[in-house]
Amino acid sequence: xxxxxxxxxxxxxxxxxxxxxxxxxxxxxxxxxxxxxxxxxxxxxxxxxxxxxxxxxxxxxxxxxxxxxxxxxxxxxxxxxxxxxxxxxxxxxxxxxxxxxxxxxxxxxxxxxxxxxxxxxxxxxx
Numbered sequence: 274x275x276x277x278x279x280x281x282x283x284x285x286x287x288x289x290x291x292x293x294x295x296x297x298x299x300x301x302x303x304x305x306x307x308x309x310x311x312x313x314x315x316x317x318x319x320x321x322x323x324x325x326x327x328x329x330x331x332x333x334x335x336x337x338x339x340x341x342x343x344x345x346x347x348x349x350x351x352x353x354x355x356x357x358x359x360x361x362x363x364x365x366x367x368x369x370x371x372x373x374x375x376x377x378x379x380x381x382x383x384x385x386x387x388x389x390x391x392x393x394x395x396x397x398x399x
Contacts, residue, residue: 304384
């Protein structure tokens with residue numbers, strides 16, 4: 274994985290981008306950085322990270338098994354950031370479903386910061 278481009282489409286190397294949060298346990302400094310790292314977590318199938326970065330009030334709606342199944346069933350291709358603010362990110366995630374049919378997941382995500390740590394709160398899908 275060293276020196277390979279990050280999955281989140283910044284053009285940076287994984288180790289200098291999402292790898293900082295996924296491998297080195299640093300906390301994402303912004304909602305956008307967390308969103309990017311969560312996309313990369315889907316690519317590498319890191320369900321623990323996805324669950325840990327979901328806000329505690331929302332975790333009961335997710336299971337590690339369901340997250341892992343969703344991450345594994347799809348081949349994640351590319352992330353496109355549409356817009357972002359301090360607490361929101363609109364994005365498109367491009368992937369191939371289990372039948373290798375191209376899909377686009379559009380989401381408007383809301384994030385919340387607690388004790389200087391960003392968490393995924395909720396997403397509205399289109």
